[in-house]
Amino acid sequence: MKTLLFLLCISVCSATAVPLKNAEINYPRFIKYSDYDGVMHTLDLEEQPDTTLLEDIYRNPDNNRYLLYTRDNPLVSQTLGFNNTNSIILSKFDARKPIVVIVHGWLSDKHANSNIALTEVFLRKSNVNVIVMEWRRLASSNYVTATAGVPAVGRRLGEFLKFLHSVTGAPYETMHLIGFSLGAHVVGNSGRQLGGKVARVTGLDPAGPLWNLNRDRLRSSDGIYVEAIHTDGGVLGLGIGSAVADADFFPNGGNSQPGCLTSFCNHERAWQLFASSVTYNHFLGRECSNMLQVSLNSCRGKILNMGNDDLRKKGTGLYRLNTQRSYPY
Template identity: 55%
Template sequence: MRAPLLFLLVATAYVAGTPVPEEPTEYHYPRFYKMAGGDGEMHDIDLEAEPDHELLDEVTRNPANNQYFLYTRRNSIISQTLVINNANSILNSNFNANNPTIIIAHGWLSNRNTEPNPTVRRDDIRCAVPYHTKRNITRYALPPTNLEVPAVGRGVGQFLRFLNQVTGARFDNMHLVGFSLGAHLVGNAGRELGGQVARVTGLDPAGPMWSINVNRLRPTDGRYVEAIHTDGGYTVGGLGIGSAIANVDFFPNGGISQPGCLTNMCNHNRAWELFAATVTYNHLVGQQQCSTNLQITWNTCRGSRLNMGNDDLRKTGSGMYRLDTGRLYPY
């Protein structure tokens, strides 16, 4: 039933064991910064760039600008487009409300054909991939992302409500998965639905300008919210958030430096690579629950066990977990 998954093996620039500050409350990034895009490149960004107010107004008032692409076992290669407020686009598609509904939200400068969409997609589930039609958040800065990501996320939530009204698809049978900025996007989608969705999974939620942002992923965005941290952002250079922000937070290999990686981009991408592997094998286990960030860093946690990732919609848990992985798939 589960097809083999293909991976982009990319690459770590931190020394495992670097101390992690206890419960950081704020991360400081320079104005001019490098951020990983879905095109596989590092881009120079201005975190204080002036927003495109016209576009932000359009995004905020018109959630129909999002597009959704459905993949099922019957159409695993060529997608079908679902349109909010167009019941026929759903009723005439292969969407089956009896099966789990999976939303995959990509990161900055990405689209439905860039990772993690092709890899995480499986032929026995339905994946709707949202993105804005005019511009894919090309200015990574606080004003634009602080407004656009939540707006697009709310649009996703409104689409899921429409899906429920048209087909009866239950919120407790939905799993929202987002990578980088997409993690905060799906958090806002779940928030739009009052936290009713079964599960929200954030894959290395984006760090720059988001670590203390009120619109970031929250533990109340779903019935169970999980975050996988692979490029912790407590120092300049980290692309993800390095502290716990969900019901359950996993810190593979300490959450900063990943085996076989030489760059932040590789560390960042490892989150979706690990998640995709667990969807197939469900084999990566947080062996020990941790009570502090220093325990995570020094690998001295002692506590309960919990499987990281997977596609279990009835999953429950709380706390922080450390686990160690290999450098090659399936890790």
């Protein structure tokens, strides 16, 4: 119960259009947004958590599914089971190849556009194992409940990867964990469960509401290199507006994106930009001294590529870049 109460706390600060570092945005209780189909959704930050579901998730987190895609089965997945050695040995998983783990966000499942697009671009780019983790049962609950259950889901993913390592010998240094929205905090907790040993952790517009001062959020120690791409970090944005990683990128300032008229569009642009970067590696971020420079587009520091699939990537700092309104951006 103490954990739940902590997750529901929001500290109040002055609202600002400039992304904040280590501060909690004063979100209103209700955040309304429209998806690509024009369907309106309401996020209620004071909604009561489903304690029955949470207790079950913490007792039995194996509702998650681990779906393997390779170049031999790019469209039809194979299910890998936690503590099920045969499911791994008899699958097309190849421990000699890098491992890309993709985790969707709130109100999504294995069919999320982010999962489909990222699986396709990674398999087209190189011969890798792609594992899509579906956590639909919790992700389909109300936002407060899903937020409270993220640490348990993330830890279980970490335990699954530890099991995968023990069965196949697949090195942690060949693993890249990628999460969108709430999924970004899931992969953060997963990397933390593995002692920060995985090569890369990438947060695609990590969820903002209830997360700015949350101790379970994505952070720089969750992997050897941790990167975050912020695209909807404004006062009413769905993404976190603060720096959380080794390297934090703020495309177009990190609040709104060219061609987008809704918060949902801004939010999803993070995975769209990342998918494009895997193919082209063409986004050049310029380092900024502070968040004001990010907002004013006055950054003059060193250059670091945003995104891509480089498992040996390194970098630290805040970065600004400008993109176009349509693919490849």
